[in-house]
Amino acid sequence: MQDTDTNFKRHTITAALPYANGPVHIGHLAGVYVPADIYVRYLKSKKEDVVFVCGSDEHGVAITLRAKKEGVTPKEVVDKYHTLIKDSFEKFGIDFDIYSRTSSEVHKQTSMDMFKKLYDKGVFEEQTSKQYYDEKSNLFLADRYIIGTCPKCGYDQAYGDQCEKCGSSLSPAELINPKSALSGNEPVLKETKHWYFPMNNYEPWLKEWILEDHKEWKANVYGQCKSWLDGGLAPRAMTRDLDWGVPVPVEGAEGKVLYVWFDAPIGYISATKEWAEQNGKNWETYWKDKDSRLLHFIGKDNIVFHCIIFPSILHVDGDYILPDNVPANEFLNLEGNKISTSKNWAVWLHEFLDDLPGKEDVLRYVLCANAPETKDNDFTWKDFQTRNNSELVAIFGNFINRAVVLTNKYYDGEIPEKGELFDIDKETIEKVKAAPQKIANALDAFKFREALSEFIDLARTGNKYLADTEPWKLIKSNPNRVKTIMNIGLQIAANLAIVGEPFLPKTINKLNGILNFSGKLWADAGSVDLLPEGHKIGEAELLFEKIEDDVVQKQMDKLEATKKSNEQEVQAAVTKEQDAAPVEVNVKAEINFDDFMKIDIRVGTILEAEKMPKSKKLLKMLVDTGIDKRTILSGIAEHYSPEEVIGQQVSVLVNLAPRKMMGVESQGMILMAEDTDGKLRFVQPSEKVNPGSGIS
Numbered sequence: 001m002q003d004t005d006t007n008f009k010r011h012t013i014t015a016a017l018p019y020a021n022g023p024v025h026i027g028h029l030a031g032v033y034v035p036a037d038i039y040v041r042y043l044k045s046k047k048e049d050v051v052f053v054c055g056s057d058e059h060g061v062a063i064t065l066r067a068k069k070e071g072v073t074p075k076e077v078v079d080k081y082h083t084l085i086k087d088s089f090e091k092f093g094i095d096f097d098i099y100s101r102t103s104s105e106v107h108k109q110t111s112m113d114m115f116k117k118l119y120d121k122g123v124f125e126e127q128t129s130k131q132y133y134d135e136k137s138n139l140f141l142a143d144r145y146i147i148g149t150c151p152k153c154g155y156d157q158a159y160g161d162q163c164e165k166c167g168s169s170l171s172p173a174e175l176i177n178p179k180s181a182l183s184g185n186e187p188v189l190k191e192t193k194h195w196y197f198p199m200n201n202y203e204p205w206l207k208e209w210i211l212e213d214h215k216e217w218k219a220n221v222y223g224q225c226k227s228w229l230d231g232g233l234a235p236r237a238m239t240r241d242l243d244w245g246v247p248v249p250v251e252g253a254e255g256k257v258l259y260v261w262f263d264a265p266i267g268y269i270s271a272t273k274e275w276a277e278q279n280g281k282n283w284e285t286y287w288k289d290k291d292s293r294l295l296h297f298i299g300k301d302n303i304v305f306h307c308i309i310f311p312s313i314l315h316v317d318g319d320y321i322l323p324d325n326v327p328a329n330e331f332l333n334l335e336g337n338k339i340s341t342s343k344n345w346a347v348w349l350h351e352f353l354d355d356l357p358g359k360e361d362v363l364r365y366v367l368c369a370n371a372p373e374t375k376d377n378d379f380t381w382k383d384f385q386t387r388n389n390s391e392l393v394a395i396f397g398n399f400i401n402r403a404v405v406l407t408n409k410y411y412d413g414e415i416p417e418k419g420e421l422f423d424i425d426k427e428t429i430e431k432v433k434a435a436p437q438k439i440a441n442a443l444d445a446f447k448f449r450e451a452l453s454e455f456i457d458l459a460r461t462g463n464k465y466l467a468d469t470e471p472w473k474l475i476k477s478n479p480n481r482v483k484t485i486m487n488i489g490l491q492i493a494a495n496l497a498i499v500g501e502p503f504l505p506k507t508i509n510k511l512n513g514i515l516n517f518s519g520k521l522w523a524d525a526g527s528v529d530l531l532p533e534g535h536k537i538g539e540a541e542l543l544f545e546k547i548e549d550d551v552v553q554k555q556m557d558k559l560e561a562t563k564k565s566n567e568q569e570v571q572a573a574v575t576k577e578q579d580a581a582p583v584e585v586n587v588k589a590e591i592n593f594d595d596f597m598k599i600d601i602r603v604g605t606i607l608e609a610e611k612m613p614k615s616k617k618l619l620k621m622l623v624d625t626g627i628d629k630r631t632i633l634s635g636i637a638e639h640y641s642p643e644e645v646i647g648q649q650v651s652v653l654v655n656l657a658p659r660k661m662m663g664v665e666s667q668g669m670i671l672m673a674e675d676t677d678g679k680l681r682f683v684q685p686s687e688k689v690n691p692g693s694g695i696s
Helices: 026-045 061-070 074-092 105-120 199-212 219-231 260-279 283-288 300-317 349-355 360-369 381-411 423-444 448-469 479-500 505-515 549-580 593-597
Strands: 010-015 049-056 098-101 125-134 146-149 176-180 188-197 292-297 323-325 332-334 377-379 601-611 619-624 629-634 649-653 659-661 664-666 672-674 680-682
Touching: 010 026, 010 260, 010 283, 026 049, 026 292, 026 332, 026 349, 026 360, 026 377, 026 423, 026 448, 049 074, 049 260, 061 074, 074 098, 074 349, 074 360, 098 260, 105 260, 105 300, 125 176, 188 300, 199 219, 199 300, 219 300, 260 283, 260 300, 283 292, 300 323, 360 381, 360 448, 360 505, 377 381, 381 448, 381 479, 381 505, 381 549, 423 448, 423 479, 448 479, 479 505, 629 664
Parallel strands: 010 049, 010 292, 049 098, 292 323, 332 377
Antiparallel strands: 125 188, 146 176, 601 619, 601 649, 619 629, 659 664, 672 680
């Protein structure tokens, strides 16, 4: 088979460092870790020299916020989640050569050394600027420590760097009514000094390196880089006023740490150092030799850091290779909604491993088949079930089981000899020979969905071959023909074992045990002589089991409970806000006669009434206004029961613009009078009148 990687002697493969303030979910797996692991396993099957590095990203403001929320130290937070993430990856089957962490001493020193080297070269620009400072907490506030109202959508819990409701990028100065996330106080502006990396100085080089030299990059990566470069780059601060992180190693920088996006990518280098030390390797050949290939597997939210900022830093350092490719994926949604860690709308890896033991490869298969390679994609539990039952069980598993069972039944588990080849045999063999190269071509182009499709097509070829030739019908009438059929069927099974390992490693390990088959490499795939005549295979075992409805229903019920909990929290917050709203007692602003004449108040009759769920104050009423029958919500539930108001005639402001409250549109306002004791009373006619009678 042709080797497509002859230009490189070795490969340095990185997977985005997961942030150690929470567990890993399926969005992370689909976007980064499953494709990276598939690609590395493929390269290793070709006997390529590869190091696959990752580790926990353990610095930054989000860690300190989590620590404050949980009432623990940042170290306790990162220790907890580093262990959880590392264990989950290992159980799931992501085969890193090393999984390190950015709180290690080797990482701290590596990051400080790189910063100091650039500092000594005069790369950084020292700038003094005014930043928000919390006088009560006695510290400068990083962007995530500042909360205020978004100027673009009005959301009152926007962060100083981003509004999570509308997705807008922000700066702290743009927030309306900024507050400290630590004390709740209004911060003040105070001068502070930081060291900026002048991104603008490297704009011409970046344009040539990316836009001219790397047009082969995925469209989403290339397009995002072009957008950033076309918009112009600005200096970016590489230091922060925090007490958690890597200290800035220059005089006058006491109390400051390196910006997390300066030190985090260096974690790839420091992790490689650790791996090299443990394995008697020279780490520098993987990072500084031009014959080494650097690949970053990331999600689309990290493109700018891995394609513009980190390469610029490596370029200025001068000693390092630059990424040859950055195959970033889009986002994976869950059951039609965006995955949200804050709302617990996710399938967490550690919970999946507990809930569905032995289904790791099923999840790998589904996430690869649904990989968000060119656009955001969706994971559903029904699709998980369907792909398992219709593809893994009915196609791949069924073929292997048939081939192994029949071989044990007819030949005591020994591979029979091939005889005369018929057209169907020759056509099938040609498909077997072509399949490994098709899969390799797709993997080399980072088209993992296409590669997986070619793999399952090979299993489909085997399944169809046995179904079409029907050896169970020929065994008595033409036993020699059956020998040829079963030999070819088992050669297909052996090929599936080679090309399937990157996708389904635990399953293929089981298959290798059944076939008594090991030691073959990618270059061997495509042959129909992998299992010699007389080779003894083992007994049949099911590779996959059907997933029943109750299994996926349990997972869907779990998500439904999360959805209801989130809705209850939102409603509780609305109710709390309504209950806390102060009563307006002052005389309102003066209006003119023309404004008054716009008001349309009519007598209405309340026909139906009920309490609004989750609200102490609101009644939902159906009111006959004489014009129509409309729904009106009114905050009178603490003064009247639904039974008391039915039949009452009331004064209704009928031309008030509709307003949505707690998901229900209120189409008017019922006028009330408040006694001195705080009791609300209806403003109503002294005697019964027809609904719709005007009040003037």
